[in-house]
Amino acid sequence: MSTDHPDRPRRNFYGRFKGKTLKQSQKTYLDEDLAALAPGAVAWDENPTRENLDLDGLFGGKPVWLEIGFGGGEHLVHQAASNPDVGIIGAEPYINGVAMLLGKIRKAGVDNLAVHPGDARDLFDVLPDQSISKAFLLYPDPWPKTRHHRRRFVTPEHLEPLARVMKPGAILRVATDIPDYVRQTLEEVPKAGFDWLAERPDDWRVSWEDWISTRYEQKALREGRVPHYLTFRRQG
16 A cells, blocks of 8 residues: 555554464465455545545445454454444454454355455545444554553544544444553543443443454453453434
């Protein structure tokens, strides 16, 4: 993906794009499957005027959900298989995770998914206003050092465009095992136009009914960290 288009805003990216060497099967998934799963033209060199994606054409008028940073794709495929009447877009810049997801899609045989292998901020540029019915932010990079907290997703740079593309009444789910990430989430997400729906401790201590525990969460539990499940509703 080109990053030097003259109109492209300057956006620092602090995560990883690639990890260990991909398996041959994963390279095959990327070569054979990824292009067909694109939600449309997202990259700046392919869509310099930032024309909105045609979500009705993509998903046949189904409600559209969004998962931001899908990791290895377990949750994304689970939701797609459990909700065939919904279209789901996953955004993930880490190509190893994208390759893992593509293998899971093949195995599950789901056909209501689209994949953006890049920065969610570029995807926000081309999502229509009030087009997303539910969004997931699950175990985002915690950036634990205080000086790095501005890199977290739960900052205005990310939350304001996310709020713009979500329908009034749409649900945002955030899962994290980092207490300070909980603090920042509860401070920043309401400022972007969301209401926290918790009324009692179990509303954030107990996972959602349709939750599938990811590999990351299982590792956190083994290491004694406590998951928090935060549910917000878009105002309006």
